[in-house]
């Protein structure tokens with residue numbers, strides 16, 4: 001088997017071109033890390049109309065994408081490269097589907113044709129391989145948006161020689177979103193109704209794309225080990241726990257990495273002052289600038305607690321809201337950056353207006369502020385109800401900002417709880433998502449900042465030395481890729 005693999009990675013969002021969450025960070029970083037290991041990687045995503053094509057090359061000739069009863073759709077394809085790399089990225093241009101304001105929704109409403117938009121992306125990625133003569137060894141799909149690809153490889157494209165070597169991997173970044181649609185998508189995929197059954201795609205007489213992807217992929221990965229075991233339970237499986245258990249033999253947990261070129265206090269150009277584990281003076285400047293920016297009193301005698309994230313149930317925002325009164329009584333300041341559920345946007349804005357001496361919020365998406373909060377805070381709040389991996393708590397570690405987390409998924413796998421006897425640890429953890437547990441853990445962290453500064457500093461050092469690099473993660477994927485290829489070859493050999 002050739003050691004250098006041809007890898008096709010498809011995702012609905014990729015940094016720096018389009019992002020709503022961590023999937024984009026992963027889809028932008030993993031391909032580069034795989035390339036560094038010596039593989040030929042290409043990435044495919046939609047050309048949302050927010051993506052400027054000035055620096056991209058339009059490939060010659062329109063590309064046909066067969067969409068079953070809807071006929072063949074003709075799309076343009078732009079080619080670019082992931083920044084600072086030679087990894088090609090292809091943008092599928094089809095105005096009817098992607099010429100809109102949002103990626104998945106507008107004003108809180110999902111687009112009604114999301115099934116066709118992403119079945120189209122999945123098929124276009126397959127067609128693109130044919131168009132450019134790329135014969136993948138690995139087709140790597142991400143989340144429900146591209147989960148149809150393992151299915152397509154095994155059915156619609158089973159006899160297509162472009163894919164004769166291809167094994168498939170599906171990464172689940174979030175089990176909550178499964179791509180549940182009207183069953184007519186079977187015809188759009190052109191895969192045959194025999195695949196509409198409870199072991200593959202069917203759920204409550206509709207289509208569940210993630211379910212079909214799990215059934216058909218040669219390997220399924222999740223973005224932390226703990227999450228890989230959690231999704232076998234009703235609390236985290238969102239109805240697919242039994243299906244996951246059926247396929248547990250091909251399930252792996254591979255922790256995400258961090259792009260330290262972007263998220264390091266030594267080099268970050270977006271923060272007011274750089275700093276390092278050996279010279280933390282810049283962090284104090286970052287803190288006072290952050291307080292100034294958010295209109296909080298510039299105090300160095302209280303800890304500053306930051307939050308960055310989607311205002312979604314997953315992130316524990318209801319828990320924070322239910323605990324807010326207690327939190328406001330602590331000798332600390334709190335800053336929240338986020339956007340999402342309307343009630344939360346209103347609630348946290350109101351708290352900020354009423355308690356402007358200790359609480360501030362910014363409703364919106366702002367990368368610069370996210371960097372400033374990571375750098376200028378002493379503590380980082382991430383009380384997620386579930387968290388497949390979570391990136392912000394890992395970014396926090398890099399800036400010596402100690403995370404307060406619920407011990408779930410990637411949060412549990414990346415954060416070491418404080419041990420008051422030894423002073424070791426990188427953060428503060430709690431198990432049960434109750435206001436009481438959250439309050440006491442935040443209080444514990446605030447008290448540690450006030451009363452045991454030597455321990456706090458020791459933890460900051462430990463946090464800043466911790467490394468979660470992409471090379472390690474890419475090697476994990478590489479191992480899975482070789483395993484699935486080997487298994488496919490072995491099966492073919494035994495069948496002959």
Ligand code: ADP
Nearest residue numbers: 021022309310338364365366367370390391392
């Ligand atoms: P998820 O993918 O579930 O949203 P992650 O922690 O994996 O959670 O990734 C979230 C990413 O999105 C991080 O890079 C974080 O900095 C960024 N992010 C989330 N909300 C905002 C915001 N309001 N402004 C800027 N960046 C944000």
Ligand code: GLC
Nearest residue numbers: 022023173223387388389390
């Ligand atoms: C998802 C998860 C998050 C993870 C990210 C990237 O959006 O919610 O925990 O870090 O994907 O894998």
